Amino acid sequence: MKTSIHIDAYKVPIVHRPDVCVVGGGAAGISAAIAAARTGKKVLLIEKYGFCGGATVAGLSGTICGLFNSGDVKREQIVFGFADEFYSKLKQRNGVVKPVDFGKTCLIPHDGLVWKELADDLLQSENIEIRYHTNFLKAITDESGKVTALIVKSFEGQFAICSEVVVDASGDAEIIHNIEGETYSGASGTVQTPTMIFKMGHVDMEVFLKTSPESICEKVEEADKAGDFKLPRHHVYAFPLPNKNEVICNMTRITYPDGTTPLGISSEDMTYAEIEGRKQAREYADFLIERISAFKDAYMVDTGAQVGIRQSRSIVGHHQLMNEEVYNAKKSKSAISHSAWPIEAHGSGDLKIVYLENDHYDIPFETLQPTIGNNILVAGRCMSAEHEALASARVTGQCFGMGYAIGAAVSLMLDERIASQKLKGEDVLYYMKQHQLKNSYE
Template identity: 45%
Template sequence: MGSKLHMETARAIPVIAEMDVVVIGGGPSGVAAAVTAAEQGMRTMVIERYGFFGGMSVAGLSGTVCGLYSSSRTNRLEQIVDGFAGRFVNLLKSKDGIAEPVPFGHTALCVHDPLSWKETADALIRGAGVHVLFHTWFADVIMDEGRLSGIVIENKEGRRAIRGKVFIDATGDGDVAARAGAPCLFGKDGFVQFPTMIFRMGGVDWKLASRMSPAEVEALIGEQVSSGNYELPRRHVYLLPMPRRNEALINATRIAKPGNGVVNGTVTEDLTWSEFEGRRQIREYERFLRDLVPGFKESYIIDSAVQIGIRQTRTILGEYVLKNDDILNARKFRTAIARSAWPIEAHGEEVKIAYLNDDYYEIPYEVMLPRGVEQLLTVGRCISAEHEALASARVTAQCFEEGFAAGYAAYSAIRERVAPKQVDVGEIRKFMVAHGANL
């Protein structure tokens, strides 16, 4: 689009707030971090680009809480993640905002109502006294010799600055950490998991729909694509019953550039193209479902996600990198802040899944500590992990627990007047266990 430069006029930016803890991003990890820090008495602010909380769970309509349960070939499942994730899920249950667990291979997931998710987050955030700025974008960092001391934001009022003592990057893309100079990777040799445009359908007869297994749906898609009847780029699809039993959450599309090219979720042109392509694909999957899948004959699309669902962009390199072998060998850590039995679920040209059975691995605190930057923690899908490991660790329950740990770590760092990298992880673990975490 041209290489001309416009020299922006230098100007003073007003500092609108001085906080203890500043959380950037209001998805599961950001909500957990902000609520936890504020409940310890910290002056806490969260900024969020949308007018609601939820991140990819709501705006991206991933619509599920994954990672709560164990994994077993015999499907003898138990909830192995509680803590903040359990607290949030119980609140959803109290308002009939989440469905009973449904099988996902050797484990299970729970589908939630997006409005109930927003309302639950609202209640927790406001109850904890967190300061909130919706409709606000992170724009830049304010650094002091490798130490993050403030951020620049952009909203309707223009550019403003917020000072803080500890910052938590819950943007999903590691925007703050990357801008602060932390080293990062982009997938595996430049390949990241493909995004998805998720959508909801109403008018579904689940008594009929449940008669066809996921494997049978996949085989039917293969037959129809081979015959040239439909253009369906992804065969391994998820048709999930929502809390209202006549609705379905459809996770089916695969957004890739021609030739299976990578969509870069940190490039605006790629995101823009993906939004158009995603909406095009959902109509083709709707046609297939209505034509051929039992229970969907009278169904209709209620809505699509607010934005394309991003699974992976930047990985911020931390003091420890969660390895693929850590997942596959069910490794445990002395500094663990979360456990998980969710499979490696890698969305590429095909969906490849590697299950953990009758065991779980743990996520150590050090994956949230970006190298070379002080007073910053990273949580959510940008944590420090190898490509395949991230395809397991990025899911909702673990994001909740990372935020839970980060919020208390920020409090501990401020209380003890040390950097987040110097806090006693044992104290974080004690706090989490005292508040329901399975560690």
């Protein structure tokens, strides 16, 4: 058995040989790793940060979106499976607040630290090997297109992971892009705008909970137009957190001065977005303290560990989730998740929200099935979807569902020696039932 692999003019040691390697520890990556482990597979999860959670923790978005119905109906949870399992365990640890209205649906604010702790505990309880502070560098493929090794970098230097199957849950389709799979970004290269989310502490919660979101938005627009503060985004959100005196603020909108949008896959763009995001966060915090009575004695606790990225690369998959499928609430026999979350498109102009009315659409398995490679699938926001469709499907509740199904799918590949290109969504769903892995409908 090889103990090292040659890369160009030098060699790196092979350190791990799991059945499944999951790249990325966001909602999709966590759930993929756990599903695969629950079918008896040896799983390794690598993550660039020192914790799991992806955008909802590192980006401080702080909410679980996509669990509930939408429209002029009584609020009810419609997405279950692993998403519900994680949500329920957060509740048991007092890590969430009650559902908060969001237009014609609702969402769940959560505590980021409790999320990290729960993810650690769940992964360890399933004997999943975790490597934090580990960055993907390069994928090695053979003549058949199989990914034979992943070259990564950690504190020890570069080393190789040789797994039977790979899950790209990076959010940016890093592995698919690296093996020259076809990808695209947004609508003709224009993606949704990044946001630097921040947290306010020592908020008067009694007053805050009586303050209408609309009134805050109105005062933001007034202050910006008067030139009192630089507040480029007028449709803003603020949600209570479980510790009783903190509020998460989703308010900034980061573009270049000419209106173009920074890309989450460019270090130059990300550097600009991080710096500009912190400046905007401070401006909005100062506005809240001066103009919104609930915040008069508050202070800004922190911003996200990184700017929040809604969209970067999407794969070209066996099926692309189309805008019309979302608008028309289309169902699919190979659905691995479903959603009633609105199309929430953040652009350089303003926020566009289109709600589903008393219905939901399905996310087919084939949207996570790349057209390249024979032992790799993706999970999460790098799915194959049109620009507006992705603005609905990319949220946390649906990423949980996608990841859990993909974890089952790679296990099915190993059990039956099936190439990823040959998998059928209906077979994945049947496999989940056989192994008592509840899908999003259950």
